[in-house]
Amino acid sequence: MNSLLLPTSADRAAVFAAAQGGPPFYDERLKLWVVLDHEQVSELLLDGRLVAPDLDAALQTVERHYGVALPNLRWAAGELPLVLNGERHARVRGDIAKLLSRERKSSGAWRQPVSQIVRSAFAAAGTIEAVTDLLLPIVNVVFDALTQVDAAFAPLTLTRVFDHYASYRHLMAAETGIATLRERLTAAGIPDEAIGTHVATIVLGRDSLLASLSEALIDLAVASRGRRLDQPAAKAPRLFGGVAVGERLVEEAFVFRSAPFAAGQRVRLYFQGYGYREAETERLAMFGAGKHSCLGRALALEVWALLATEIRGVPLTVQSVAFEYVRNSMFTMPKLISLTLG
Numbered sequence: 001m002n003s004l005l006l007p008t009s010a011d012r013a014a015v016f017a018a019a020q021g022g023p024p025f026y027d028e029r030l031k032l033w034v035v036l037d038h039e040q041v042s043e044l045l046l047d048g049r050l051v052a053p054d055l056d057a058a059l060q061t062v063e064r065h066y067g068v069a070l071p072n073l074r075w076a077a078g079e080l081p082l083v084l085n086g087e088r089h090a091r092v093r094g095d096i097a098k099l100l101s102r103e104r105k106s107s108g109a110w111r112q113p114v115s116q117i118v119r120s121a122f123a124a125a126g127t128i129e130a131v132t133d134l135l136l137p138i139v140n141v142v143f144d145a146l147t148q149v150d151a152a153f154a155p156l157t158l159t160r161v162f163d164h165y166a167s168y169r170h171l172m173a174a175e176t177g178i179a180t181l182r183e184r185l186t187a188a189g190i191p192d193e194a195i196g197t198h199v200a201t202i203v204l205g206r207d208s209l210l211a212s213l214s215e216a217l218i219d220l221a222v223a224s225r226g227r228r229l230d231q232p233a234a235k236a237p238r239l240f241g242g243v244a245v246g247e248r249l250v251e252e253a254f255v256f257r258s259a260p261f262a263a264g265q266r267v268r269l270y271f272q273g274y275g276y277r278e279a280e281t282e283r284l285a286m287f288g289a290g291k292h293s294c295l296g297r298a299l300a301l302e303v304w305a306l307l308a309t310e311i312r313g314v315p316l317t318v319q320s321v322a323f324e325y326v327r328n329s330m331f332t333m334p335k336l337i338s339l340t341l342g
């Protein structure tokens with residue numbers, strides 16, 4: 001099994017089923033521990049002995065290796081809660097929570113435009129490319145409402161900052177992307193001290209939402225093949241997590257289910273296993289657990305509920321579904337989702 005390609009591999013459901021109950025294993029090629037069992041992932045997230053990785057140190061190594069400066073990514077490393085620990089993490093997390101609750105109090109300026117996007121995409125029979133015609137516009141509208149700026153970056157541009165295996169080209173695109181985003185936020189009048197909060201919300205939320213809505217749409221469309229979307233379905237539409245993995249660092253050595261985690265080793269936790277559970281409570285753990293659990297969970301569930309309700313009102317039959325994933329080790333991000341409706 002290739003741990004990096006697993007998130008989008010065709011046999012992933014079988015791999016996660018087979019890994020149930022087995023101990024974590026050490027991937028010699030990647031030089032890290034891999035945890036596939038979803039219960040063990042939750043246990044480790046709540047246990048607190050694994051800590052967030054030091055992104056700034058990793059970026060300094062990249063800078064030395066390539067002889068480049070990455071000032072914007074290094075700045076972001078101090079703003080993204082997922083790679084922070086302790087007090088700094090608590091402060092940054094609290095600021096993002098406040099930004100998200102302000103949006104919720106303003107009762108979702110994205111709702112009406114999202115409904116409109118779905119209705120126009122499904123207005124007539126024919127083929128739609130759902131990433132560009134439907135899902136990206138929805139994610140853009142949601143994040144415009146949340147952050148007051150145009151943050152319409154190409155999928156997987158900014159989140160490469162978390163990807164240990166990102167190429168030089170991808171890292172440089174992320175560096176430019178963060179610089180552009182900071183400029184746009186400044187130009188929109190966002191005060192200096194709030195720019196980090198906005199950037200973190202966009203970086204952590206956009207790709208997560210897009211990848212998850214995509215997975216959920218693919219599932220809904222495949223289950224509806226040959227049937228009218230507005231006819232009762234065997235199963236209620238469900239959200240699927242598109243955030244496939246999270247990474248942590250072992251701070252002090254400990255043994256977990258016979259796996260000897262040594263200080264300084266990396267651990268890759270697969271969230272994807274939750275998607276193959278039936279119980280809704282288990283599936284919700286796709287949003288993580290513990291100190292770094294997802295702050296966008298309520299918003300993501302609301303966006304999906306609205307999208308699913310709108311789709312369930314479309315009086316057209318799904319004739320075919322085709323999709324293809326981008327090669328990425330962290331998100332299950334589709335390159336395209338082609339839906340033909342008649």
Ligand code: HEM
Binds near residue numbers: 082096297
């Ligand atoms: C269905 C969509 C989403 C899924 C499946 C998802 C999943 C996750 C997961 C699994 C984590 C924890 C990662 C880890 O522990 O390594 C996380 C963290 C986070 N998510 Fe989400 N997410 C989604 C949407 C969003 C949205 C829309 C936002 C913001 C608007 C958001 C903001 C965050 C933030 C800020 C964190 C980091 C919290 C911290 O480190 O303290 N997410 N998300």
